[in-house]
Amino acid sequence: MLQIRGLDVYYGKLHILKKVSLHVNKGEIVALLGANGAGKSTLLNTLIGLIVNQGGEILYQGQYIHTLPPEKRVALGITLVPEGKGIFKPLTVEENLILGSYSWYSFRKAKLLKETLEEVYTLFPMLKIRRKQLAGTLSGGQQQILAIARALMSKPSLLLLDEPSMGLAPNLIKEIFQYIQKLKRELKLSILLVEQNARSALSIADRAYILETGKILFEGDAPTIAGHPEVQRAYLGRDIDADVPL
Amino acid sequence: MELFLQYFFSGLTVGAIYALIALSFNIIYNTTSILNLAQGEFVVLGGLVMWFFLEKLKLPYGTSFLLSLSIGGLVGLAMERLTIRPVLKTADPLLLILITIAFSILLRGVLMFLFGKEPYGYPPLSEGEPIVLWGAVLQRQVIWIFIFVILIMIFLYVFFNQTMFGRAMKACAIDRVSAKLMGIKTTQMVMVSFILSGIFASLAGILITPITFVEYDKGPLLTIKGFTSAILGGLGSNWGVMAGGFLLGILESLTAGYIHSGLKDVLALLILLTMLLFKPAGLFQTAEQARLRKL
Structure with a gap:
């Protein structure tokens, strides 16, 4: 339903997104994980049209949308819940x-x-x-x-969520993520979920991408990603609390 | 007592006009956070164009009225398209304000070229003896002005609270990025705000001309008075700036009556300076509210 190919975004001379490619299938939750400043929010803002990409293309339901202004993209069924x-x-x-x-x-x-x-x-x-x-x-x-x-x-048919857990207490985070799952189940929404809270995000996602300094580092099914040693070390804090079950 | 009432009534009259100008300021400020310092010229435009249709072309009152309002709106639209739109995204507010000053000089020049330097006037909306109320004289036109101000208040209330378009303008005023995310075309909102502002300012001109006459260079003083009202009531809130307009009108009229008529304009500037120095958010709102609550 959504396909991004070789997306390049600059802020002035800063190269923020470097040839990023990812896709979201119909009815799945895709998690986009990464540290602060990896370019996650930039990617979502580019998808909705607040930021214009200098290279690459965005395909949504078989239609190129990267030249459309935000209001046209919203009308096509993409909606962003912004950070904050x-x-x-x-x-x-x-x-x-x-x-x-x-x-x-x-x-x-x-x-x-x-x-x-x-x-x-x-x-x-x-x-x-x-x-x-x-x-x-x-x-x-x-x-x-x-x-x-x-x-x-x-x-919407595609929901973009930017850090829905930010600034919330752990029990509320759980509630929000339950709601997100409910949206997928009951409304058959496709969801692209950007999170720093990797553990919670992976627990409800079907697939996941790891973004690091503007590049996709890993991609795969959520359990595969969660099991990847490098991901465990960098994003799930396995070194510190190795015996906490995922 | 009669004297006080007389000053009070004439204060309400000018106040209503200031309120309309302040409102025109506010509408544009809310969607773009720039001050349109050509507002006074729009008032003059309304009066002069009305004279042209009514006295020169001898059109009926209602037709002239609607035509003049449309011209006010169209000039507002032209101003946005030609001078604001091209630079809105890149220029900072200060530059945009300077552009509006340039536009005001241009508009004043055009008005002088078209109408000359003489004052113009035309008959009020309805002829007849002035009304005497508790010993004070009230011109019939003043009643009309009040009716229009009330109508505009109702219109604004319904527009901003009951219609999708008005709500979208509010949203645009509060948070432009979020408004975009709702699929609101923010540039369209800016355009509409300039049109509305042009219409309201011309309406002020059309209504006041039968009482005070209008000539091409009255604009800057009206701009200052409208701006003072807006600051007094608190730029950002429609109800606040309206109250500010009436308050300034009454204060001015009382000063002119009881102290000296020469102090009238001094008072406005004094209020403007005092407010900007000590309470820039206006009388009716705190600085916090001014940031949060618009419209």
Whole structure:
């Protein structure tokens, strides 16, 4: 469904992504792991069109999209939940969700908007209770759920998640990852998940890529990647807590 | 008491106009974080163009009114397309503000070229004796101005809270990158904000001209008054800048009445300086709110 071939991205003279190729099949969760500054967020921002790639191509559902502006890519069904959530804090929870439907909304689709809103509320009942609350007053975990729910409002087929676990307590991280699995199972979404929290990400992913200083280092099935000694040492901290089961 | 009321009413009248100008400032500030210092020229444009349609071409009042508003909107659109759009992505806000000053000089020049230096006026919306209220005289046009300000407040409320487009503009004001991620075309929002701003400023001109007359070089002072109102009420919040407009109008009118009419413009500048020095976020919001809460 998504195929990236030889992607090159520069910030000025800095070569951030070096000939990166990866693909996401329909209905699978792909984890993109790597340390700080490896270029993970840059890759997602390039996929959604906030950053323009200087080389390579992005193929989505058989269509080249790397020349399209962000709004066209969103309309095609790609949605990014950015790092730091990017919710509109001064607006209410419901307004945030409604804005999520901007890409397909028209006056005649007001009814569909109501239905979609209800579907999302059934998925995340917490948001329905707090729908009149200002989004900025939600806790960190709730804001992350809101950000994901808002992304669902755009009716995406490919969801890009940038560090959904960032800044959250361990029990909340678990909850968020359960939600992500649920999205794959129930909505048949394809998900590209960028994470520093490699352990959690690998536990729900089908396949994984390791990105290091702008290059794909390893790729493979999640269990293979998790078992790779180099990955264990660098990303899963096996040297330090070797007896903790994965 | 009658005297006070009289000053108060005339303060409300100018205040309503300042409120409209401040609002035009605000709409553009919110989507682009630049100040359009050509705002006063748009007010003058509205008055002069209305005169042209009404007195020169002898068109009916309603037609002239709508045509003048459209011209205001179109000039706003032209300004965005020709001077802001090409550099919006690369230029920093200071440069963009300088561009708006350049545009204001250009617009003033064109207005002088087209209309000359004489003051222009035309009859108010409805003829008739002024209304006497508790001993103070209230012109009928003033009632119209209030009606329009209330209509605009309702329009803004509905637009920003009930329509998808208005919400998208709010989103764009709060966080431009996130707005893009929602599939919102932010450049389109900037364009609409310039059009709306042009319309509101021209409306101010159309409404005030029957009371005060208008000539080509009235713009800069109106810009300063509108800007002062916006700062007084807190740039960023529509309700705040409206309140700021009325407040400045009333204060000015009281100063002119009780102290000296020459102090009127001094007061505005004094308020502007004091606010910028001590409370740049405005009277009605904290600095924190100003950062967070827009519109």
